Amino acid sequence: MTDKVKTETVNRLAITDNPWKPQSSTKIFENPWLTLHEDKVINPGGGLSHYGKINFKNLAIGIIPLDENNNTWLVGQYRYVPDCYSWEIPMGGGPLNIAPLESAKRELKEETGLIASDWQELMKLHTSNSVTDERGLVYIARDLRQGETEFEETEDLLIQKLPLEEAIERVLNGEITDALSVCGLLKLKCLI
Numbered sequence: 423m424t425d426k427v428k429t430e431t432v433n434r435l436a437i438t439d440n441p442w443k444p445q446s447s448t449k450i451f452e453n454p455w456l457t458l459h460e461d462k463v464i465n466p467g468g469g470l471s472h473y474g475k476i477n478f479k480n481l482a483i484g485i486i487p488l489d490e491n492n493n494t495w496l497v498g499q500y501r502y503v504p505d506c507y508s509w510e511i512p513m514g515g516g517p518l519n520i521a522p523l524e525s526a527k528r529e530l531k532e533e534t535g536l537i538a539s540d541w542q543e544l545m546k547l548h549t550s551n552s553v554t555d556e557r558g559l560v561y562i563a564r565d566l567r568q569g570e571t572e573f574e575e576t577e578d579l580l581i582q583k584l585p586l587e588e589a590i591e592r593v594l595n596g597e598i599t600d601a602l603s604v605c606g607l608l609k610l611k612c613l614i
Contacts, residue, residue: 441466480515482558484602485530498580510600535571538563560606
C-alpha cells in the first residue's frame with residue numbers, strides 16, 4: 423500500500439461535509455426544462471476547477487404498470503439526444519411544485535391511456551449525479567383500467583403490452599438502456 427492510499431473505518435452517515443468550495447457561478451443557458459451553469463470551484467484536492475452543472479426544473483417520473491397477470495407496458499420512441507430508438511417504461515417530467523404522484527398519474531394516462539387506482543413508490547434515484555441535480559422517482563401502478571392516450575406534440579409513441587419478465591429480459595440483454603427503466607425494472611425483479 424502506498425502512502426497516498428488512506429484506509430479508514432467510515433461511518434457512511436457521518437460523511438456530510440462538502441469538500442467542494444464554490445467560488446462563482448455563471449448561467450450559460452436556460453429553457454423551460456433546465457438551466458446550465460458554469461461554476462468555478464475549489465475541488466477536494468485544493469485546485470481550481472471549472473464545473474458544468476445542469477439544474478432540472480422537473481423530477482424524472484417513471485411508472486411500471488402491472489396488471490393482474492403480471493403484464494406491463496413499454497413505450498417506444500425515437501430519442502433525439504442519443505439519436506436512437508428507445509423502449510422505456512412510461513415516464514415524463516414532474517414539475518417540482520406538484521406532488522410527484524399526481525405527475526405519475528398524468529404521465530401514465532398521457533402515454534398509455536391507463537388509469538391506476540393502486541400506486542406504490544418503488545424507488546428514488548439520481549439520474550447522472552456527476553453533472554446534474556436531476557432526481558428520479560419510479561412507481562408501480564396496479565388495478566388498471568384502459569382510457570385514451572393524450573400524447574404531447576413532441577411524442578410519436580408506440581405502446582407495447584408484454585409480460586413483465588420479458589421487459590426485464592430486455593433490460594438484461596441490453597435492448598432497454600434508459601436509466602429509469604433499467605433501475606426500476608431490475609429493482610422490481612429483486613422484489614418479486
